[in-house]
Amino acid sequence: MRIDVLTLFPDMVRDPLRHSIVARATSAGIADLHVHDLRDWTFDRRRSADDKPYGGGAGMIMTPRPLITAIREISADGPVPPVRILVCPQGEVLTQRIVSELASVPRLLLVCGHYEGVDERVRSGSIDREVSIGDYVLSAGEVAAVVIVDAVIRLLPGALGSPHSAVDESHADGLLEYPHYTRPPEFEGAAIPDVLSSGNHARVEAWRRAQSIERTRQRRPDMYARWWVNDRLSRADEPSPRPRRRRHSPPNGRG
Ligand code: ADE
Numbered sequence: 001m002r003i004d005v006l007t008l009f010p011d012m013v014r015d016p017l018r019h020s021i022v023a024r025a026t027s028a029g030i031a032d033l034h035v036h037d038l039r040d041w042t043f044d045r046r047r048s049a050d051d052k053p054y055g056g057g058a059g060m061i062m063t064p065r066p067l068i069t070a071i072r073e074i075s076a077d078g079p080v081p082p083v084r085i086l087v088c089p090q091g092e093v094l095t096q097r098i099v100s101e102l103a104s105v106p107r108l109l110l111v112c113g114h115y116e117g118v119d120e121r122v123r124s125g126s127i128d129r130e131v132s133i134g135d136y137v138l139s140a141g142e143v144a145a146v147v148i149v150d151a152v153i154r155l156l157p158g159a160l161g162s163p164h165s166a167v168d169e170s171h172a173d174g175l176l177e178y179p180h181y182t183r184p185p186e187f188e189g190a191a192i193p194d195v196l197s198s199g200n201h202a203r204v205e206a207w208r209r210a211q212s213i214e215r216t217r218q219r220r221p222d223m224y225a226r227w228w229v230n231d232r233l234s235r236a237d238e239p240s241p242r243p244r245r246r247r248h249s250p251p252n253g254r255g
Pocket residue numbers: 087088089113131132133134135136137138139140141144
């Protein structure tokens with residue numbers, strides 16, 4: 001997969017992505033990452049990419065010409081056009097489902113918003129989708145772009161050591177992940193749960209599933225409510241007579 005990032009601060013994007021899983025995936029050719037400096041598409045001596053807002057008000061606005069020209073040229077470079085994403089606080093809030101959607105296309109172009117925002121004319125015609133990483137405001141869209149690139153790359157086939165890692169982890173199936181333990185079997189009086197050293201794979205799986213569900217119910221009632229409804233719906237599809245399956249309490253805590 002190819003990922004282009006258009007930014008005023010290329011090092012803010014390159015530096016954090018030089019480590020660990022993302023670095024391994026890029027050097028293995030699993031992800032082809034290109035970081036572009038927006039100032040290469042500026043047209044004046046000062047290389048300015050922003051200006052004062054019409055109508056007055058605080059802050060500066062990213063001007064349309066460098067952005068639109070850069071998006072056009074970068075998109076035309078390569079055999080497939082990218083899905084063009086504006087990274088900004090007004091976008092749809094990133095979830096693991098959106099990350100999977102982004103990881104399934106051959107090419108992405110992330111455009112990092114900055115200052116007070118971008119000229120509205122950039123949105124119409126040059127952007128396919130807007131993504132925010134949460135309901136708070138960062139000082140730089142680059143930080144959000146790094147989050148998106150990291151989350152996408154680790155889903156690409158071959159990026160993680162084991163193909164199970166991305167399936168097992170929190171959010172992958174709408175639940176938080178179960179607790180993990182490693183050696184020693186007892187630390188400062190706290191022992192690992194017996195089931196994990198039982199050697200009984202089916203019991204371990206059942207324990208992990210139950211822990212996942214309970215942890216989600218306690219920590220993320222919003223996720224639990226969605227999962228519970230989906231679980232109910234999937235049981236409705238089961239052929240009758242239904243196999244006996246464990247019942248989980250409904251999201252309001254009763255039952
Ligand atoms: N730029 C500033 N805040 C942001 C956020 N929460 N998500 C994406 N881009 C941003």
